[in-house]
Amino acid sequence: MYDNVIDKSKDITILELLDRVLNKGVILTGDIVISVADVDLVYLGLKLMLSSVETMEQLKSGNSIVKR
């Protein structure tokens, strides 16, 4: 019964996961390097555009390697 409520949908779960891994957690200022290799990371064919999209857009508009 619970599985109907806790969403196991692969796409939504992956988007939720990416949003957390890329945008949340403890930020180590000055030592984070993120390289963008696969643009399709953020376009998974869903309307659920999470904040990962914003992050990726920022990275795409700048250098492919960003140091903060």
Place this chain on the structure above:
Amino acid sequence: MEMMIYAVLSAEKDPEKFNALMVGVKGIEGADLYSVSCKEITAVISDLNHASLIADRSNAIEYAGVVETLAQDYSLLPMRFGSRMDSTDAVVRMLEKNHDEFRKNLQIVEGKWEFGLKIFCDSEKLKAELRAKPEADYKAQDGLASEVKNSVFRDYVNKKLKEHRFEELLVSYVESVIAEITGNLERMNAVSKFKKLSSATMIIDAVFLLENGKRGELIQTVQDLQAKYPGLTFVLTGPWPPYNFVEISIK
């Protein structure tokens, strides 16, 4: 050799199990995991292959898998993907400098998991329902009566007023749903964060930090809310490590 940091935790409660995890779990691209500590605070790290920093789906999922596996046995603070330091000494120094903050945050997340709740609506349908409410009609008529008649701008102004009133009704509606969720969460001692109207269809984007044993209660609450609001779609995800509940400015 540079290090990638996955999470910060306290391994004090079961050091043997922790050592077994360090042997049994692999980092990104099969890298060996190991740990460095400062007092009771431990960072889980692996040597860094530069390819591991590519933020593609595969690496991000692998990274999340490591954090998730550790979180099954230890309350932890996930590091953001891509966190790296130059050496184990640098990691130890970072732990020393931020020891109190790590300890405080670990206490907050101890024995808890994060859940995400997104609430979607069919915006056109919701718009129609809200406009059908008596107070909407009343407000609309009241507003229209005060309009300047025969103005060339009348239609435009009326349209804008209606849009504005609809926005007010929508915000009020969303706030009433949030109040209902919050009321239920308070009974569960949950910590929650809400974002309203994140997009045209997502009216609420929330995260909760909840004790392990309260999971069933949360699910029941969401099921009840779904039954009460059939026009909305509730999507609950989790349990997640507490990515949204770490509040540390690393020094």
